Amino acid sequence: MTTPDSLRVQDSPPRPAFWHGQGPVVTAVALGGGVGATARYAASLWWPAHPGGFPWTTFWVNVAGCAVIGVLMVVITEVRAAHRLVRPFFGTGVLGGFTTFSTYAVDIQKLADGGHLRTGLAYLAATPLAALTAVWLAAWSTRRALKWRQP
Numbered sequence: 589m590t591t592p593d594s595l596r597v598q599d600s601p602p603r604p605a606f607w608h609g610q611g612p613v614v615t616a617v618a619l620g621g622g623v624g625a626t627a628r629y630a631a632s633l634w635w636p637a638h639p640g641g642f643p644w645t646t647f648w649v650n651v652a653g654c655a656v657i658g659v660l661m662v663v664i665t666e667v668r669a670a671h672r673l674v675r676p677f678f679g680t681g682v683l684g685g686f687t688t689f690s691t692y693a694v695d696i697q698k699l700a701d702g703g704h705l706r707t708g709l710a711y712l713a714a715t716p717l718a719a720l721t722a723v724w725l726a727a728w729s730t731r732r733a734l735k736w737r738q739p
Contacts, residue, residue, distance in 0.1 A: 616673040620681015624653075628686050640704045643695040646688065647715055653687035654719040658726030667734060687719075 628649055635645040660679055664670040692715055699708030 612673055613676045616677040617681045617684075620677040620683075621685035622681075624682040624685025624687075626685075627682075628688055628691075632691075637695070640699070640702050640707070642707055642711060643691075643699075646691050646695055647711065647718070650687045650692065650715055651718045651722045653683050655722040655726040657683050657687075658723040659730045662727050662730040662734070666731070 631649050632645055637643040637645055657679060660675075660683070664674055664679075692711075696708045696712050699705070699711065
């Protein structure tokens, strides 16, 4: 007895080679992430946070990174087409590795555990507010500057 065609397992199409599929994107994100994380770590070494004090370095790294993301996204989505790996490398990789939610969360935990609850709560509220404001202002300013520049 034979199986009806409707019940047969179909052969899946051949997978594209690593470098023709998502391989370049994954590689770009990984390389960019290494660059961004290294820059963030360097900033934390240059400007270490004082125990119990407001974690200014992580705060400004996150705000600056978000501002750059705002500029980058306007430029590569509204101004000119970029190579398909620019966004994964710079946006997801470099800026994703540079900005840090994990350090932000650990800083809040340390402040709360150390008895600096007010500072932790201020940091908890100020970081997303400042980061979102930075993205918005940077995108708005970039659009405005580019419109002003056009004849």
